[in-house]
Amino acid sequence: MQRDFKFTVHDRLDGALARTGTIHTPHGDIQTPAFIPVGTQATLKALTPEQLSDTGAQAMLANAYHLYLRPGHQVVDAAGGLNKFMNWNKPTFTDSGGFQVMSLGAGFKKVIDMKGDAVEKPLTKKEKLAWIDNEGVRFKSHLDGTIHKFNAELSMQIQHGLGADIMFAFDELTTLYDDRAYQEESLRERTHPWALRSLAEHKRLTEARAGKPYQALFGVVQGANYEDLRRECCRFLAEQDFDGFGLGGAFTKENLGEIVGWMGEELPEDKPRHMLGISEPDDIFDCIENGADTFDCVSPARVGRNGALYTPEGRINIKGAKYRTDFSPIFEGCDCYTCQNYTRAYVHHLFHAKELLANTLATIHNERFIVRLVDDIRTSITAGTFHDLKAAWLARYYARDI
């Protein structure tokens, strides 16, 4: 069938893997590199889709597991797909539920963080909500405790029902605390076979649902921080008929760029690469420099809801007492709706009063901040000034720590 999906590379950065491009989807184009905000449950928490669109976000990513449990992918399908269901007229992505294999299983809370020195805190049997085998995963619903079996085929059925423009293959996200033997086993016995099964089911559903807008499928690269495993995974996936790739897994901050670089070297140049779950500014620079095209992450929204707001000079905690009578915007020069209209003191007050508007204003600011950063990086690649921008930007952002 005719694929209404296309990735075009425009500009490349000399001496690096960075590139700009356009991802064409049935619901519009995405200029890359791009940051894709996450609306897990078909909404970016605290924002209307229109408010999210106004931040400059070019697409949004939702989650198969969460929407399967509630309201049910059949409901979204009956509504006419994610776009119609949530009144969002730009491209959409859905995650496969692979992240939940980890987050509800071995990796809840501390175990998933990116600091190599984090203390392992194994879950008790009672706390654990997911059990993996090579067939798939059994989940205990975090909503009502019911047991659900999840696998590659079901993930694809859900994602086709949701109707996102870009879907991800069902994978296993390992943690930094799993040893080499487990990483190999996970990659070869689950992530690889699950990728093939996802692709097969995807093809079946694409034919069965002929007439619906084309949905692209990205294979997901795992392999933790092992170079040979990462390259092995890339070569394996590159041979398959995927439309693009998700770069997933547990990373440590120190060598994130290096790991992405291995994948950037192995993966075909003419297919887009999506960084799963990355959005800290330094990480974004490193990933783009090494060939990543798009990013999704909950962090700007979550940290914003918890009072951490981005500025070019680092994050500030707006709940802090020093902002009580600070009547300046979050930072001078920010073009977001929040900074155009409100002060630090007002946002500070909203947080202390536990007003819902605090979440909205903070989220708008943070999403705009990261979207704009990636937009600026895109411009710098075209202009050939990426390295200057990176050096100057990060020096200013982290100046307070030095």
Next chain:
RNA sequence: GCAGGGUUAGUGAAGUGGUCAAACACGGUUGACUGUAAAUCAACUCUCUCCGAGUUCGUAGGUUCGAAUCCUACACCCUGCA
């Protein structure tokens, strides 16, 4: 006026002889958050020369080896009866 109940750290509120500087909640301060079980979580929140010490539980005395806890007086608040 008589009878009964009450007065605990910023607030509310446990505690009725030692394990009490005193539960818990809120408030406050600081920090964390990277394919969302997150409008969440953690630490601290009497004072100090803070791995130890010093002052607290309406006020003042007293009993006791030891009191926020028992006794006496006083102050204030609440509820009945006058």
